[in-house]
Amino acid sequence: MLLKNALFSQAGFGITANTILLLSHILPSLQDCRLKPSSLTICHLALVHIVMLLTMVFLVSPDLFESLHFQNDFKCKALYYVSRVMQGLSICTTCVLSTLQAITLSPSTSWLAQFKHKSVNFITHVYVFMWTLSLSSCASLTFYVVAFSNLNQTHFLKLDKYCSLSPMNSIVRYLFYALTTSRDVCFVGVMLISSMYLLNLLFKHQKRVQYLHSSSRSSTPSPEKRASQTIVLLVGFFVVMFWMDFIISSFPTHLSDDGPVMQTIRTLVSKIYAIVSPVVLLSSDRRVIGILQSVKQACSSLSH
Known part of the structure; x- marks a missing residue:
């Protein structure tokens, strides 16, 4: 029960953080009447994570699951399908975001520079x-x-509290997991390559302008260092949680062996990136930091 309450609390926090992230990029873009590819990608990532967390809440809550007035098989198929699609889109969008950042900061002499203006046209x-x-x-x-309604169905693999995976041909199962794993590993690989390329660019740039950001003149980190820290945190955390989720998912358990604690842990590991990523992105957004500081000053002045 404690783990379940923690899961709901973190889902609520994640939905709120992703909503703030979504609005922080949509509202300024509406004023400018133009949505940049990076802002569009962040909005897409936040929207994907909101749907992912809402789907998780429906799958772990008896009241919400039963409130969907459809046959249980259809509810399981629909919710599981949406969850898997959103998980795949989360990987793809993070990869696109990392690649766009690398293209944006690439020097004019780099072969990536030719994609700077084309990225707007190709993003669709x-x-x-x-x-x-x-x-x-x-x-x-x-x-x-x-x-599932019968816990003695030992040949079924448990997906969550209400849904299970019926027996399938081993060739079909291995083929499906091979395809999905290959897709995910490819996107993670591109993400790591683009992020390492970006970090290399930021490191070289920081060395060239190091005298402008010396400790004797300013104690605040440079924009390049702050961007580097954000990329390292986001990509590093994603990769760690991706492999943790992959390892846990590689050992599916039968209905009779999988307890509620293990179910909750598996659910939390698979969705933790959707909860943490908006916090990492918001923490590096100066506009959001400025708004929060203004709200804090307003609250402190009202309290006095």
Whole structure:
């Protein structure tokens, strides 16, 4: 019960943080009447995480699950499918965000510089590709997702409290996991390469302008250092949680062996990135920091 309450609390915190992140990029873009590719990608990531966390809440809450007036099999198929699609989109969008940052900060002599102006035109095609890939790669497994009512179904694999995976041919199972794993590993690899390239650019740039940010003149970190820390935190945390989720998911348990504590831990590990990522992105956004400081000063003045 404590783990479940913690799960709901963290889901609520994650939905709130992603909503703030979404609004912090949409509202300024509405004033400028233009949405930059990086802002569009962050908005897409925040929206994906909101839907992912809402789906998780429905799957772990008896009242919310039963409030959907559909057959239990259909509810399991729909919620599990949406959850898997959002998880795939989270990986793809994080990869696109890291790549866009590398393209934006690449020097004019780099071969990536030619994509700076083309990224605005190609971003729509990238999103179409991401959605098509995520929707198609998760469709086949949905046919095997069913609701369970008999805990003696030992040949079924538990997905969460209400849904299970019916037995399937071993070749089909290994083929599905091979395809999804290959997709995820490829995106994670591109993400790491682009992030390391970006960190290398920031390190070289910081060395060139080190005299402008010496400790004798300013104690605050430079924008380059702050951007580097944000990228390292976001990508590093994503990779760690991705492999933890992959390891845990590689050992599915039968209905009779998987307790509620293990279910909650597996759910939390698979969704923790959606909760932490908006905090990392908001912490590096000067606009949000300025707004929070203004609110803090206003509250302190009212209290006095």
